Amino acid sequence: MITYYAFPALMECNALSGRYIVVFPDLPDLICQGETRESAFHDAEISLGLHLYHMEKDKIHIPHASNPASWTKGEGAEVIELEADTLKVRQVIDKKRVPKCIMIPKWLKDLGEEHEVNFVQILMEGLMEELGIPD
Template sequence: MITHYLFPAIVERNTLSGRYIVVFPDLPDLICQGETPEDAFHQAELSLGMHLYHMEKAKKQIPEASDSANWPKREGAEIIMLEADTLMVRQDVDKKSVPKCIMIPRWLKELGEENDVNFLEILRVGIMDELGIPD
């Protein structure tokens, strides 16, 4: 499962508002802005992660990042590369715990309870380990 992405974007200053606009030609529904170049960069990085996370949840195809070398851009515009980790977004957004029923032999349940075993923590850590997700 891919969770780490790198996308090019175009950042330019809007001459009317003075704000910095960031567009992602590979993701036409995603446009961000900020008061300063740093603010625009930060907002674009956050928005990219959320946008890709929602695409994953909706089971939409995430496009491959295109080669930005031949993109048309206005004078003063720059191409920047932005990273997004949808696993980190998922961990920040989906914090709600949900029930998951499992069956184990009675003897194992009783032995675990006698030894104060935290069944839920073992299950959570085991699943994360199986998926290669650091704790």
């Protein structure tokens, strides 16, 4: 399961507004801006993670990052590299707990209850291990 992405983007200062604009040629629906270069970069990084998270959730194909050398750049535009981890975005956004009904043998349930086993914790840890998700 891919959850880590790196995408190049173009950042340039808008001559009229003085704001910094960030565009992602590989993700044309994603455009960000900020008052300063740093705020534009920060906003673009957060927006990239959210955008890719929603693409995954909606089962929209996420393209491979293209080579910025082939892009047409305006005067003063610079290529920046941004990273996003959609697993971290999921962990922040989808904190809601949901019920999951499972069936186990009665003897196992009884034994677990006798030993005060936390069934939910064990299930979560097992799922995370199975999916290769770090704690």
